[in-house]
Amino acid sequence: MPVALFPGQGVQAPGMDLDLYDLVPDVFDIATDVLGTDVRELCTSGETSGASLASTRWAQPAVLVCSVASYRCLVAGGATYETVAGHSVGEYAALVACEALTFTDALTLIAKRAEITAKIAKRTNGAMAALLRVDVEDALRLCEEANVTLAADNAAGQCVISGHADAIENALAAASASGAVARRLDVDGAFHSPLMAPAAAELGDALSAVDISRPTIAFWSSTTASPIGDPEKIRRCLVEQLVGCVRWRETVAGIALDGGSELVDVGPGRVVGTLARRIAPQAEIRFAADLLPAVAAS
Numbered sequence: 001m002p003v004a005l006f007p008g009q010g011v012q013a014p015g016m017d018l019d020l021y022d023l024v025p026d027v028f029d030i031a032t033d034v035l036g037t038d039v040r041e042l043c044t045s046g047e048t049s050g051a052s053l054a055s056t057r058w059a060q061p062a063v064l065v066c067s068v069a070s071y072r073c074l075v076a077g078g079a080t081y082e083t084v085a086g087h088s089v090g091e092y093a094a095l096v097a098c099e100a101l102t103f104t105d106a107l108t109l110i111a112k113r114a115e116i117t118a119k120i121a122k123r124t125n126g127a128m129a130a131l132l133r134v135d136v137e138d139a140l141r142l143c144e145e146a147n148v149t150l151a152a153d154n155a156a157g158q159c160v161i162s163g164h165a166d167a168i169e170n171a172l173a174a175a176s177a178s179g180a181v182a183r184r185l186d187v188d189g190a191f192h193s194p195l196m197a198p199a200a201a202e203l204g205d206a207l208s209a210v211d212i213s214r215p216t217i218a219f220w221s222s223t224t225a226s227p228i229g230d231p232e233k234i235r236r237c238l239v240e241q242l243v244g245c246v247r248w249r250e251t252v253a254g255i256a257l258d259g260g261s262e263l264v265d266v267g268p269g270r271v272v273g274t275l276a277r278r279i280a281p282q283a284e285i286r287f288a289a290d291l292l293p294a295v296a297a298s
Contacts, residue, residue: 121189206291
């Protein structure tokens, strides 16, 4: 069963557009109209007038645009997918792919989400850190001791924690002392933690004004690590996503057990595909960056 996996924030980089504009110019043109900035230039050079990929405000919508563009190119080239899933904000691209959200609505929502989370981040002095060589049970114990939150369970031995900056520093020291590899992430807030509760409330208001349809193919939520078809449950999960853990290891493992034999990283970078290779080594892992040149040549 072919599966499309969509990355979240963190994969953004200049050149992430992969020359997709020549194949699907409408995706970038629509995004430029909705977002009010030259999205093609933003994704190509990393900056444009008043916008930069270094900012959460622009990184999240840029990743969405490039992910949707990649997906549409692959489908136009003959690829078919029976299941979609997204890591954190990658769920918005997944929901466009399964036709639960229109591209325009997804752009509007992701721009609002980025604006809200950036605003709350400035108020809360939050931080995030990656933990390597630590299993999720030990990470959870560390979170309880340091008063931080497990923000992402990405793969075996790879977790992310989130919380107040001082608490994260204490957690980093404790993790290092226990033999884990720990490093602070270059982000501007404590995403996927209770510190984002005010942002979740605001996003809920924005989501209430948007139509969500039943997915046309299976959509797996990385918040629940399960397939969801009911539009209202999807709406609630998008709110819960802001304060809850990204259960990526469980999500990909569940998809593989459900028959996912070909997992395609549909978007910039190779992060979610590389994680999937560790989670489901029995599956074939492919990357949009490798597949798109053949589509362009056809």
